[in-house]
Amino acid sequence: MLLTDPERMQFEKLGVVRLSSRLPQNRTGPIRERIFAEFDRLGLRAGGKLSSAKLRSLPIFRQIGRLEQMVKIGSELDRLFPDELLAAMGSLMTSPWLRPARPHPQLLLSFPHKEAWSLDRLNWHVDKTPTPADEIVAVQAFVLIDDVASRGGATLALAGTHKLPYLPGSRGNSARNILGEDPIFASLFGSAGADKEYLWRPREIRGVPISIVEMCGRAGDVYLMDMRVLHSPSVNATKAARMMASLRLVRP
Numbered sequence: 001m002l003l004t005d006p007e008r009m010q011f012e013k014l015g016v017v018r019l020s021s022r023l024p025q026n027r028t029g030p031i032r033e034r035i036f037a038e039f040d041r042l043g044l045r046a047g048g049k050l051s052s053a054k055l056r057s058l059p060i061f062r063q064i065g066r067l068e069q070m071v072k073i074g075s076e077l078d079r080l081f082p083d084e085l086l087a088a089m090g091s092l093m094t095s096p097w098l099r100p101a102r103p104h105p106q107l108l109l110s111f112p113h114k115e116a117w118s119l120d121r122l123n124w125h126v127d128k129t130p131t132p133a134d135e136i137v138a139v140q141a142f143v144l145i146d147d148v149a150s151r152g153g154a155t156l157a158l159a160g161t162h163k164l165p166y167l168p169g170s171r172g173n174s175a176r177n178i179l180g181e182d183p184i185f186a187s188l189f190g191s192a193g194a195d196k197e198y199l200w201r202p203r204e205i206r207g208v209p210i211s212i213v214e215m216c217g218r219a220g221d222v223y224l225m226d227m228r229v230l231h232s233p234s235v236n237a238t239k240a241a242r243m244m245a246s247l248r249l250v251r252p
């Protein structure tokens with residue numbers, strides 16, 4: 001699972017890169033079936049149809065956490081993060097890694113939500129506070145266990161935001177504060193509507209191109225993300241369950 005030079009360059013520039021079809025179906029398929037078996041066991045699927053009014057009405061973040069607690073897959077999830085993938089992640093870091101921040105990967109599941117798809121009031125955050133020097137010290141991998149359609153609850157990333165705290169004049173200000181100064185991106189963090197077509201167009205902030213990346217695609221696709229990048233869960237407006245898993249490597 002070596003990274004190509006263009007993939008490496010894209011990761012450094014944008015902080016996120018998609019590696020298409022990087023895992024074979026014989027790795028993702030059995031986990032997908034295990035998840036469905038868990039849905040059946042938990043009464044979250046009946047006759048092949050997802051059913052849980054209760055889950056549907058939970059706020060997005062809470063629903064994902066709740067499903068993670070309920071669905072038990074265990075160490076089989078490790079198969080989604082083979083050694084070559086961990087080595088590729090480690091090779092992106094400025095100085096050598098390396099150990100997973102958590103012993104096991106995390107399941108990222110979401111059921112169809114009640115609300116319509118939009119960018120309003122999402123939960124944008126970073127999982128690694130930027131270090132004083134511009135270094136890659138933490139990389140997160142997201143694996144698609146099943147196909148995830150656009151607007152199907154994929155993680156969203158604000159590509160390029162890992163660079164913002166290091167720009168001259170940023171003085172350690174967070175990416176979120178810097179983006180918040182821009183009238184268009186500010187709407188992502190406010191309470192007014194943010195579902196505007198123009199938010200999808202790349203836009204320069206102090207010379208850095210920023211764009212929204214939706215981590216959708218096919219089972220076996222892998223996204224790698226610099227953990228200084230702002231990202232958020234999103235609304236699942238399809239009828240299918242969103243099935244992803246993630247693992248974080250953080251320099252000790």
Ligand SMILES: O=C(O)CCC(=O)C(=O)O
Pocket residue numbers: 064108109127153154155156231232233234246
């Ligand atoms: O897509 C999701 O469930 C959100 C993932 C996330 O925010 C994270 O892993 O930090």
